[in-house]
Amino acid sequence: MTDTAPGTRRSDATRAAILRAARERFAADGYERATIRAIAADARIDPSMVMRYYGSKEGLFAAAAEFDLRLPDLGEVPREQLGEVLARHFLNRWEGDETLVALLRAASTNPGAAERMRGVFADQLAAEVAKIGTDPAAMARRAGLVASQVLGLAFTRYIVRLPPIVGMDADELVAWIAPTLQRYLAGR
Amino acid sequence: MTDTAPGTRRSDATRAAILRAARERFAADGYERATIRAIAADARIDPSMVMRYYGSKEGLFAAAAEFDLRLPDLGEVPREQLGEVLARHFLNRWEGDETLVALLRAASTNPGAAERMRGVFADQLAAEVAKIGTDPAAMARRAGLVASQVLGLAFTRYIVRLPPIVGMDADELVAWIAPTLQRYLAGR
DNA sequence: TAGCGTTGTCAACAACCGTTGGCAAACAGG
DNA sequence: CCTGTTTGCCAACGGTTGTTGACAACGCTA
Numbered sequence: 001m002t003d004t005a006p007g008t009r010r011s012d013a014t015r016a017a018i019l020r021a022a023r024e025r026f027a028a029d030g031y032e033r034a035t036i037r038a039i040a041a042d043a044r045i046d047p048s049m050v051m052r053y054y055g056s057k058e059g060l061f062a063a064a065a066e067f068d069l070r071l072p073d074l075g076e077v078p079r080e081q082l083g084e085v086l087a088r089h090f091l092n093r094w095e096g097d098e099t100l101v102a103l104l105r106a107a108s109t110n111p112g113a114a115e116r117m118r119g120v121f122a123d124q125l126a127a128e129v130a131k132i133g134t135d136p137a138a139m140a141r142r143a144g145l146v147a148s149q150v151l152g153l154a155f156t157r158y159i160v161r162l163p164p165i166v167g168m169d170a171d172e173l174v175a176w177i178a179p180t181l182q183r184y185l186a187g188r
Numbered sequence: 189m190t191d192t193a194p195g196t197r198r199s200d201a202t203r204a205a206i207l208r209a210a211r212e213r214f215a216a217d218g219y220e221r222a223t224i225r226a227i228a229a230d231a232r233i234d235p236s237m238v239m240r241y242y243g244s245k246e247g248l249f250a251a252a253a254e255f256d257l258r259l260p261d262l263g264e265v266p267r268e269q270l271g272e273v274l275a276r277h278f279l280n281r282w283e284g285d286e287t288l289v290a291l292l293r294a295a296s297t298n299p300g301a302a303e304r305m306r307g308v309f310a311d312q313l314a315a316e317v318a319k320i321g322t323d324p325a326a327m328a329r330r331a332g333l334v335a336s337q338v339l340g341l342a343f344t345r346y347i348v349r350l351p352p353i354v355g356m357d358a359d360e361l362v363a364w365i366a367p368t369l370q371r372y373l374a375g376r
Numbered sequence: 377t378a379g380c381g382t383t384g385t386c387a388a389c390a391a392c393c394g395t396t397g398g399c400a401a402a403c404a405g406g
Numbered sequence: 407c408c409t410g411t412t413t414g415c416c417a418a419c420g421g422t423t424g425t426t427g428a429c430a431a432c433g434c435t436a
Contacts, residue, residue, distance in 0.1 A: 011413065011414095030297035035394085037394090049415090107348055144344065148353060149336070152337050152339050161306070162309055177333075180371070199383060236384085
């Protein structure tokens with residue numbers, strides 16, 4: 001029936017099932033509450049399989065929290081539209097991919113996850129923001145301010161679930177947030 | 189030597205020591221990693237004392253996470269200074285009181301802590317913001333936006349510890365954040 | 377001084393955690 | 407068909423956690 005493409009091992013399906021269950025659990029419960037036993041139960045396999053394929057709980061998290069922001073090339077965005085483009089991109093990127101929520105939840109209690117969050121920020125966001133200015137230190141600060149607003153939005157919307165923030169739709173949020181990001185990136 | 193004021197029990201000192209240690213641990217480690225045993229060791233008493241005085245770990249957290257924003261009366265702040273006053277107030281309130289950090293960390297993994305965070309927002313911030321406008325629903329949204337920026341700043345500065353955000357001093361941060369809050373509160 | 381509530385310690389409990397090693401079944405190649 | 411590897415399950419380990427109950431020292435009051 002489902003013939004396997006050549007070069008794929010039979011265990012790849014199991015690996016993928018584990019990863020999917022892990023992302024769900026980490027996103028819903030955070031690092032310490034998400035137990036290997038529960039993840040394994042969701043993936044319908046034995047907990048020892050998780051250990052064989054990912055080595056340890058930390059290794060599993062590292063694999064599950066691989067996150068690509070998929071930022072557009074900011075060098076090609078018209079300068080006055082930077083805020084709007086970024087605001088809409090983040091909203092779209094989050095809704096429907098719980099990896100960011102998993103990383104966000106875990107980062108508050110797990111030092112390794114916080115380190116990875118800093119890495120995502122530096123390697124992806126700050127690197128892209130650096131393109132649109134000259135002074136590297138100043139652009140790093142601007143990127144940090146963008147992160148503060150954008151992560152704050154994710155935190156209040158997906159983690160704490162503040163009613164007024166949950167109640168607004170994507171367009172409303174973009175309309176409010178975009179000018180903030182625009183000023184952080186190109187203002188003053 | 190240290191004579192006790194009338195009406196205070198001898199155990200009040202122990203209760204206070206437990207609470208202080210609990211706040212430190214919850215702030216540093218989050219809800220699940222902060223163990224009762226570690227908190228008791230910090231307070232130099234037996235873990236069973238914690239149970240006797242606070243009933244359970246959840247009860248202890250509830251007592252330790254009592255948080256008063258101590259917001260000024262926004263009705264008496266000049267309208268064009270709202271952003272600056274609020275930005276500076278939050279910065280001052282957080283540096284030196286780790287209760288907010290404890291609440292923030294715990295809120296990402298503990299449902300009860302998230303509920304309490306929503307309560308602090310609704311009862312203190314939203315209630316105060318409601319004074320400066322007429323339409324209650326609109327003001328609730330504005331208060332939510334303020335929370336998204338302000339909690340995002342706390343999250344990136346105290347939890348994730350993003351280098352550019354950690355590296356800026358209070359004055360710089362206020363200069364950047366105040367206009368954002370001003371627009372969320374009174375803009376458009 | 378006798379009695380009683382308070383403050384504190386100690387030892388143990390049941391449950392759960394991440395992790396390990398052994399063993400059976402399924403598979404692949406000769 | 408035989409043989410070695412892969413995939414999976416099972417049972418158990420050592421450790422940690424929140425929580426409990428028994429019991430000893432202390433302090434107040436009569």
